[in-house]
Each structure stands twice: as structure tokens, then as C-alpha cells.
Amino acid sequence: MTKNVALYLISDAVGETTQKLVSVVTAQFPTIEFSPTYRFPFINDKEELTEILKDALSDKAIVLTTLVNPELVETVTSFCQRTGLQSFDLMTPFTEMIHAQTGVAPLNEPGVVHQLNKEYFSRIAAIEFAVKYDDGKDPRGFLEADLVLLGVSRTSKTPLSMYLANKHLKVANLPLIPEVPLPEQLKEVPANKIIGLTCDPDNLEKIRTNRLQSLGLDQLSKYTNSDRIREELQYAQDIFDTLGVTVIDVTHKSIEESAFLVLEALDKKEHLA
Structure with missing residues (x-):
């Protein structure tokens, strides 16, 4: 009973x-x-x-x-x-x-x-900013951002942006694609406000393959091709070198670990500025 x-x-x-x-x-x-x-x-x-x-x-x-x-x-x-x-x-x-x-x-x-205090509104505003300027939707956001994340596809740009938004940082991010020219606005962003994200090519291939599997899509595409992935990563590294930005390797790192490294890098840049 x-x-x-x-x-x-x-x-x-x-x-x-x-x-x-x-x-x-x-x-x-x-x-x-x-x-x-x-x-x-x-x-x-x-x-x-x-x-x-x-x-x-x-x-x-x-x-x-x-x-x-x-x-x-x-x-x-x-x-x-x-x-x-x-x-x-x-x-x-x-x-x-x-x-x-x-x-x-x-x-x-x-x-x-x-209580809806200043800190609360600051965090909400940062989250809304991250959503609005995710994946390079509007390059004008780069000029307003506290931080711009650059990286090839599946290097955790979006989850990192959202995590850091909860730390009250206005973050924009841009996927780096060899065939797509960089937005002009990026050239106006100080190097100390840009972080490059990279990843081991073999690990990135696995991540992309799993992503396509989860979507039920054809895995035999250049998106998961090892040579193509290495080409993308080299293209991204060339951009990082040209811009003179800090690069963080996100291979096997949790979002929390990557975020810690990003914040640490920003803190060092601020002290050097």
C-alpha cells in the first residue's frame, strides 16, 4: 500500500x-x-x-x-x-x-x-552579447568586445564564450576558414583582446567525426579530412602569428580549464599593457 x-x-x-x-x-x-x-x-x-x-x-x-x-x-x-x-x-x-x-x-x-543588482545585469548583458556575436554573426561586435576568440571549427569557441560571459566578459568569436577573408573590424581590435584557440589535429578529427555522427551526416567530407584539418590549423596559426596574439591549445581540456588559461592570459596582458 x-x-x-x-x-x-x-x-x-x-x-x-x-x-x-x-x-x-x-x-x-x-x-x-x-x-x-x-x-x-x-x-x-x-x-x-x-x-x-x-x-x-x-x-x-x-x-x-x-x-x-x-x-x-x-x-x-x-x-x-x-x-x-x-x-x-x-x-x-x-x-x-x-x-x-x-x-x-x-x-x-x-x-x-x-536581488537584481548591478552584477546580475552585467552577467545577463554579457550572455546576450555572446549570443549576438557568436560565430562571427556580426563583426561589428569585435569592436565592443572585452575578448575575441579565434579558431577553426570545433575548438570550443562558443562554449568558452558562454562560460566567460558568466564571468561578466563580453566575448565575440570568429571561426577561421581559409576560403573566407577576415573581417576588416578584426584589424582594429588590439592584440591583447584576442585569444587564438588551437587543437591537436588528430584529436580535432575525432571531435569533428563524432559531431557528424551525432547529426547523422556523411563523415566522408573534407570537414573530417586529416589533410584539410592540418591546412586549417596552419592557416589559423599564420593568422595568430600575424596578429601577434596569445594562443591556447584546448586539446583534451575541459571548458573550465581552457577558461582558466584564457583569464590567466588576459590578466598577464593587462599587467603588461
């Missing part, structure tokens, strides 16, 4: 933290149906909170809270002590531990993590 457990998720903000914990924990009990599950976000009134707790008691529910307002926390604590309602406070014990160890009091402000 399937057992039911009612859950009440109460927060004075969005309540995402509670929802994530519930998803992780309830997955450990596949034979239990967690129903009904009620979410109560943006609770900031004691009377409203008390009514919710009364309903939870009537449903014999488990209450999970992410409340930072001390008065609301005390309301839940006292109610549960009086009535025996089961509750779990996800915030207070942790903040009290930090307070006890550091002497620094918490802000006790709901939704601080989601």
Missing part, C-alpha cells in the same frame, strides 16, 4: 532552496507519494503564516521552511512546540553557526540571492 506524506514548503522569498531539497530527498523514497505538496512563497505576515501552519497541522504535514525573519522563525518554532507539528528549518541553524563562529550577524533579508 502506497503511503502519503503531505508537505508544506514555506519561504519569505521564492522558495527555490526548499524545492531543490525536497526533490533530492523525496527521490530516496520511491514508494511514498508526497501529496499534497503546497508551496507558500513570499510569506512575511505572522497571521498568514499561522493560518498556513494550522492547515498543515490539519493535514498532518511536514513543514519545511526557509525563513530569515526572526519573528516568523519564532512563530513556526512556538507553534510546532505547542502542537507537535513536524517542521524543519533550513536556514536558522546554519546562519546561527556562522554567526557563532564569526560574530557577524546575518542580514536577515529575504531573497538577497535573487
